[in-house]
Amino acid sequence: MKNVKGAVCAGCGAEHEADDSTLTCVKCGGMLEIVYDYDYIKTRLTREKLAERKEFSMWRYMELLPIEEASRLSPLRAGWSPLYRADRLGELLGIKTLYIKDDGLNPTSSLKDRASAIAVVRAAHAGRNTVACSSTGNAASSLAGGAAAMGLRAFIFVPERAPKGKVTQLLIFGAQVISVRGNYEETFRLSAEAIERWGWYNRNAAINPYLMEGKKTVSLEIAEQLGFKVPDYVAISVGDGCTIAGVWKGFKDLYAIGLIEKLPRLISVQAEGCCPVNRAIETGKPIERMDENTIADSIAVGVPRNGEKALMAIRESGGITVNVSDEEILETMKIMGKSCGVFGEPAGVAGTAGLKKAAALIPADATVVSVVTGNGLKDIVSAQKTAGEPMLLPPDMDALTEEFKKRNII
Amino acid sequence: MKNVKGAVCAGCGAEHEADDSTLTCVKCGGMLEIVYDYDYIKTRLTREKLAERKEFSMWRYMELLPIEEASRLSPLRAGWSPLYRADRLGELLGIKTLYIKDDGLNPTSSLKDRASAIAVVRAAHAGRNTVACSSTGNAASSLAGGAAAMGLRAFIFVPERAPKGKVTQLLIFGAQVISVRGNYEETFRLSAEAIERWGWYNRNAAINPYLMEGKKTVSLEIAEQLGFKVPDYVAISVGDGCTIAGVWKGFKDLYAIGLIEKLPRLISVQAEGCCPVNRAIETGKPIERMDENTIADSIAVGVPRNGEKALMAIRESGGITVNVSDEEILETMKIMGKSCGVFGEPAGVAGTAGLKKAAALIPADATVVSVVTGNGLKDIVSAQKTAGEPMLLPPDMDALTEEFKKRNII
Numbered sequence: 001m002k003n004v005k006g007a008v009c010a011g012c013g014a015e016h017e018a019d020d021s022t023l024t025c026v027k028c029g030g031m032l033e034i035v036y037d038y039d040y041i042k043t044r045l046t047r048e049k050l051a052e053r054k055e056f057s058m059w060r061y062m063e064l065l066p067i068e069e070a071s072r073l074s075p076l077r078a079g080w081s082p083l084y085r086a087d088r089l090g091e092l093l094g095i096k097t098l099y100i101k102d103d104g105l106n107p108t109s110s111l112k113d114r115a116s117a118i119a120v121v122r123a124a125h126a127g128r129n130t131v132a133c134s135s136t137g138n139a140a141s142s143l144a145g146g147a148a149a150m151g152l153r154a155f156i157f158v159p160e161r162a163p164k165g166k167v168t169q170l171l172i173f174g175a176q177v178i179s180v181r182g183n184y185e186e187t188f189r190l191s192a193e194a195i196e197r198w199g200w201y202n203r204n205a206a207i208n209p210y211l212m213e214g215k216k217t218v219s220l221e222i223a224e225q226l227g228f229k230v231p232d233y234v235a236i237s238v239g240d241g242c243t244i245a246g247v248w249k250g251f252k253d254l255y256a257i258g259l260i261e262k263l264p265r266l267i268s269v270q271a272e273g274c275c276p277v278n279r280a281i282e283t284g285k286p287i288e289r290m291d292e293n294t295i296a297d298s299i300a301v302g303v304p305r306n307g308e309k310a311l312m313a314i315r316e317s318g319g320i321t322v323n324v325s326d327e328e329i330l331e332t333m334k335i336m337g338k339s340c341g342v343f344g345e346p347a348g349v350a351g352t353a354g355l356k357k358a359a360a361l362i363p364a365d366a367t368v369v370s371v372v373t374g375n376g377l378k379d380i381v382s383a384q385k386t387a388g389e390p391m392l393l394p395p396d397m398d399a400l401t402e403e404f405k406k407r408n409i410i
Numbered sequence: 411m412k413n414v415k416g417a418v419c420a421g422c423g424a425e426h427e428a429d430d431s432t433l434t435c436v437k438c439g440g441m442l443e444i445v446y447d448y449d450y451i452k453t454r455l456t457r458e459k460l461a462e463r464k465e466f467s468m469w470r471y472m473e474l475l476p477i478e479e480a481s482r483l484s485p486l487r488a489g490w491s492p493l494y495r496a497d498r499l500g501e502l503l504g505i506k507t508l509y510i511k512d513d514g515l516n517p518t519s520s521l522k523d524r525a526s527a528i529a530v531v532r533a534a535h536a537g538r539n540t541v542a543c544s545s546t547g548n549a550a551s552s553l554a555g556g557a558a559a560m561g562l563r564a565f566i567f568v569p570e571r572a573p574k575g576k577v578t579q580l581l582i583f584g585a586q587v588i589s590v591r592g593n594y595e596e597t598f599r600l601s602a603e604a605i606e607r608w609g610w611y612n613r614n615a616a617i618n619p620y621l622m623e624g625k626k627t628v629s630l631e632i633a634e635q636l637g638f639k640v641p642d643y644v645a646i647s648v649g650d651g652c653t654i655a656g657v658w659k660g661f662k663d664l665y666a667i668g669l670i671e672k673l674p675r676l677i678s679v680q681a682e683g684c685c686p687v688n689r690a691i692e693t694g695k696p697i698e699r700m701d702e703n704t705i706a707d708s709i710a711v712g713v714p715r716n717g718e719k720a721l722m723a724i725r726e727s728g729g730i731t732v733n734v735s736d737e738e739i740l741e742t743m744k745i746m747g748k749s750c751g752v753f754g755e756p757a758g759v760a761g762t763a764g765l766k767k768a769a770a771l772i773p774a775d776a777t778v779v780s781v782v783t784g785n786g787l788k789d790i791v792s793a794q795k796t797a798g799e800p801m802l803l804p805p806d807m808d809a810l811t812e813e814f815k816k817r818n819i820i
Contacts, residue, residue, distance in 0.1 A: 056466050056490075075494050075495065075751075076492075076494070076751050077492035077515070080466075082486075082487035082517075084485050084486070084559075085485065088561060102517075105487070105515055105516075105517065106515075107492075107512075107515065107751065107752075108751070108753070109519075109785070109787060144751075145747075145751035145752075145753070146751060147751070148747060148748050148749065148750065148751035149494075149750060149751030149752075150751075151498060158800070160802070164790055164794070165575075165787055165790045167800055168786075168790050168793045168794055168797045169753055169786070169787070170800070171797035171798050171799075171800065172743060172744060172747035172748075172753050172786060172793055172796075172797050173747045173748060173751060173753065174744070174747060174748030174749075176801075176819060177800035177801065178800060178801050178803055178810065178813075179800040179801065179802045179803070180803060180804070180805050181802065181803065181804045181805065182804070182805040186805035187805065189805065190805045190806070190807065190810065193807050194807070194810060197807070198820065333582060334582060334584070337555075337558060337582035337583045337584060338558055338582075338583060338584030339558065339584075340558065340559060341485075341486050341517065341518070341554075341555035341556060341557070341558035341559030341560075341583060342517075342555075342559075343518070343555070343579055343582050343583065375519070375787065376578075376579070376582060377519060377575055377579070377785065377787035377788060378787060380574055380575045380578050380790065383578045383582055384574070384578055386582075387578045387581035387582050388581050389581075390568070390577055390580070390581065390587035390588060390589040391586075391587065391588050391589065392570070392589045392591065393588055393589070393590060393591065394590070394591045394592070395590050395591065395592040395596035395597065395599065395600045396600070397600065397603050397604065397607070400588065400600065400604060403588075409586060410608065
């Protein structure tokens with residue numbers, strides 16, 4: 001990889017090769033960060049060159065990705081999700097210039113497809129035939145789908161509470177699925193032990209430094225889709241912390257190579273019932289474990305494994321933290337559906353729910369992007385709590401007319 | 411519309427303006443067909459011009475669409491779904507060169523988004539503020555989503571059996587949903603009466619001739635994505651008949667303007683428990699009503715309203731008919747998930763299930779495209795019938811090891 005210099009430990013600063021023989025620091029066990037050769041990349045990735053590219057997926061940004069040149073790429077089309085101008089929604093939230101980035105339209109219907117694409121490509125290139133992770137659901141389905149597309153085996157550990165839709169996806173993709181009677185932390189620990197024991201390729205975002213590099217492509221796209229006019233704010237829901245750190249890395253990379261001239265402020269949205277990252281920002285104290293009390297399963301992470309990276313991203317960007325209740329999340333799901341035609345899962349709309357609460361803090365002339373991280377179809381049970389019920393009627397015009405009158409529809 | 415000459419009645423041949431004041435023949439009530447000015451279009455839509463276009467959605471093919479020039483377009487990104495080479499799946503099915511077109515990645519997760527995009531754009535341009543349809547589910551959710559994105563009201567009639575996922579989508583998109591205690595035919599009739607009574611814009615594919623024009627974009631894309639080398643066969647599941655007719659129209663349009671040099675043969679796949687179109691082909695008799703006995707709700711149409719168009723398409727193309735059982739559909743869902751990382755709903759994978767059965771009829775060197783018409787997340791209940799169950803375990807390595815041994819996994 002001519003574009004990658006190596007991997008440096010975020011803890012002790014030790015330098016490593018960027019290969020898959022070790023994913024964490026050999027000296028202190030700390031998490032690694034990928035270091036790019038921006039001077040080299042600058043000469044290869046320009047606005048003009050991007051404008052000519054015909055590849056509309058995350059592979060569009062190969063110069064900024066830790067992918068070996070000879071790699072077989074995943075065939076699934078991850079990335080290049082649509083960015084919608086959302087005026088009606090903006091009006092409802094009190095934000096004048098709002099865009100919705102719908103990452104629910106990825107191959108397995110969540111932003112995590114961006115990370116798993118990197119994982120399966122690197123695993124295959126390293127000659128590994130089995131990948132594994134623990135996940136609240138989306139990382140799992142994206143890894144299972146990506147592995148299936150690449151012809152790899154997948155072992156997936158999910159907490160028992162994972163929504164049926166996500167678990168069914170895993171099974172259809174042919175993964176070995178272990179449903180763990182416990183919370184996310186216990187699920188993670190069991191997966192870590194099993195990965196160690198059987199030597200599988202580790203797609204846990206808490207360990208694997210390459211995943212964040214996939215997630216950052218959402219920011220590369222936002223910038224390019226806005227003609228490299230960087231938004232003032234980017235709102236995103238936060239669980240483990242890896243995604244918001246990835247969002248920040250994407251913008252920083254573009255800034256480093258001179259493709260953008262400023263950086264956005266991040267709006268970190270967590271659930272009131274599980275907000276360890278935001279609480280650390282708000283109190284100035286270290287991250288402390290919290291219970292996982294929220295309907296938004298994808299961000300119900302009591303012990304965020306990428307918490308430090310998330311804190312750094314929020315702080316560096318001069319970010320805002322907002323915590324939202326389950327009621328606010330469900331209400332936003334309906335508001336977004338009705339005003340945009342976009343259906344997000346609870347964690348997927350949490351970022352936008354946060355925007356509604358943070359609107360007063362955002363200047364009137366600001367441009368805001370809110371990322372929908374997962375598709376509402378993944379968790380119909382939650383959506384049903386807010387969707388309401390259809391009118392159930394016999395096939396009869398009189399009955400219909402009467403019902404309409406009763407509801408003041410006509 | 412400089413590209414559209416008008417609309418001609420498929421029944422009596424009467425000529426009409428292509429506007430929305432009447433959607434069916436004023437003389438005989440027959441269905442209309444849109445007539446294009448191919449000589450004009452030929453000068454505007456060339457391979458070279460397409461290669462330069464930056465619009466990657468169905469609006470890419472504006473010259474071949476019945477859209478008024480000054481129309482406000484739907485913001486949702488319908489179309490330009492990925493076309494995957496599927497070698498492992500092909501091997502399992504006995505087909506050497508196989509591609510999967512994943513239309514489950516459309517905005518509301520089905521091919522029907524292509525049709526509804528046309529409907530909402532035409533409705534808005536005609537100054538209508540309410541759209542309506544009856545549907546087994548996907549036309550419904552696509553219309554509800556499209557209407558929400560355009561700021562229109564939607565009234566949706568679904569048969570009571572429609573899967574929860576689809577109904578929940580409708581409600582989240584803010585549609586007025588009428589769940590009809592009856593089959594698709596009764597649902598259709600009630601919607602037709604209500605549309606007549608209250609003057610809503612009619613998005614029923616049995617009536618509205620513009621919808622097929624949206625559906626045909628799937629073929630325009632297949633051709634372009636294959637570098638205008640037309641596949642020998644295109645497999646698609648058939649319910650009402652409008653989709654397969656649209657698929658055929660797309661290829662015929664491209665042929666008419668000289669962008670492709672041959673036409674594919676269609677593989678019409680229906681469910682054994684509901685195959686009135688295929689039965690008419692096989693017996694040479696007119697289409698006769700059938701019961702709606704299949705798990706594949708999107709193609710459970712006992713009285714296909716676009717049946718004649720479907721028959722014409724299959725016959726003109728020298729097509730093949732295949733009927734598949736629910737077991738074969740569910741088995742294919744798993745095979746496709748495991749070998750491609752693509753998760754389709756029952757009707758979405760039915761086309762591929764048919765391929766497995768028809769493989770013996772297909773020459774070894776043929777190129778085949780199978781269209782996945784809807785996302786598996788729309789109907790988790792059906793998927794669960796074939797997905798199997800995860801291993802449910804405590805967070806404990808000993809328990810895990812023992813379970814793996816029992817299952818011969820390690």
